Amino acid sequence: MESLGVLLTFPTNSYLEEELSKRCKLFRLWETPPEKRREFLRANAASIRALVGNSGVGADAEMIDALPALEIVASFGVGLDKVDLAKCRKKGIRVTNTPDVLTDDVADLAIGLALATMRRICEADRYVRSGAWKAKGDYKLTSKFSGKTVGIIGLGRIGLAIAERAEAFDCPISYYSRSEKPHTNYKYHSSVVDLAANCHVLIVACALTEETRHIVNREVMDALGPKGVLVNVGRGAHVDEPELVSALLEGRLGGAALDVFEQEPHVPEQLFGLDNVVLVPHAGSGTWETRKAMADLVLGNLEAHATNKPLLTPVV
């Protein structure tokens, strides 16, 4: 696919970049400063037939309009909130993402974050590293994870993988979804507030759409309560972030573990001093193994498109 002009919107994952550079005609969006981007796109529009974006920079309406030769958007990730799907449909632009290959990593991290928060693992590590551990038997007690009710928002691939893992800790599972799922024994709640009121750990694992923006709002956080823990491995916009900060500072919410934020890479600094919070920099799929698998899927989709074969993981 040497003649396929590909616009890569983000600079991470050198394997992907190297392969694209070897196999296609690669344009690197981030090398151009933001104020010169329009000019850069205009200059190369005729050549750019494919776009590879991520959760940071995707293909919104403005980008699509700037690239009249665009035929395919191959997202590096499973979330599609940064792709204007309706516009792609209208213009006949194909869209692919990277489902399944990252399901395990995201689910692993969700449970790891719940454990880190409830058992205060990061806090313990800070405590030891500070040299503060001078005597044994200080008996600081944390909250047991095993057996606690886990509530999952969104029972898709990732939600189900989280449920399977939590079950091994004897956690009863309940969930909220747009509709009840027929083939599970998990307890369904038809509202997120209801789910939050009846679980100890609330995990966000649904797609970000117009309907799910701020699905975790003040009411949900109050229902989850001063002993409840929120885990977000979805998108920052799933949670009303300023409300989250107040709820934590005021003790209305027991704790939170966040992999995603509304304005990444910016994280509200008021959270930095809290011990009942774990903050990680959007690392849900961040392993060598999975990022390579995601890259291979992106490359495979582009290759299929360039050779007129069926796409591997089409969304549009």
Added chain:
Amino acid sequence: MERRKAVARATSRLQLLLAGSRSAPPMASSEEQTEPRPPVLLLRRVAPAYDAAVSEKFHLLRPWESPLPRDQFLAAHAGSVRALLISGLVTLDAATLDALPRLGCVVTTSAGVNHIDLAACARRGIAVANAGTVFSPDAADYAVGLLIDVLRRVSASDRYVRRGLWPVKGDYPLGFKLGSKRVGIVGLGSIGSQTAKRLEAFGCTILYYSRKNKPSVPYKYLPNVCDLAAESDVLVVSCALTSETHHIINKDVMAALGKEGIIINVGRGPLVDEDELVRRLMQGELGGAGLDVFENEPAVPKELFLMDNVVLSPHRAVFTSESFADLGQLLAANLEAFFSNRPLLTPVNQNDL
């Protein structure tokens, strides 16, 4: 088989007891109590939750509250003390036992019993009870939490975010996938099996070393720890500390595990040759470690403080409010059983270790 049945009976009795206590009516008022509370000796403080739970039915003797020096205090009570309550911080040796000739029962608040001279207790006919399996789920949870933290750099990247580095230096370096890792459990007791059950759900392959092969278990058995390490990506250390298991994780085991190998220790510090561990981590000959215990607590080798592939914890793997509440009930129940001439609920048999 007999012992397994005995443990199963004890576990059901314990479960009934815990279920009953949670819905039990309030304590009888002092007018209705005609028996004086039996004395139970402490040598050092125990967690407030335990002190409170045991004080309900027993008269706790606290030497540090007395103006008498320790040996005089013991001598003064030697005639009446039949039960002793200790934590893992007390080393119970023959000399202390000699000072308590009427001692018939020792109850420790820990699962581990390496701090107790079990042979000396056996010779004197002193029954010993430990925490049984009360802490096992918490220890297993913690082992899994430490492993995910090491592989996915949770604590390290949390530090990174809190230092404001994400907007400045970009994404944190990639971690490593947990699924399909081969996890070698050293000691497949209660904690080891609960850890294995959890990790299976993450797609790990479980192997184990134990003193004896357990054919009823679905995991592959290796007859020694080196062989286990050679076939594992991760070692979880969850066996008892005895004279045989001191430094069971030694340089040969670490070499067999390999330079990408991870060690998770929720057992006891001396199970691992700590100097060797630190040396290998510093030289990149080991992939990482999650450590809740150390050879000379609370001292922790400072070299570890600079490492992002290491997670450190101050011996808290079982410290949850829920388990401390459950253990408080168990301590009282064991003491009640002793004073009523019934078998202990969670007896320790020297031969089990």
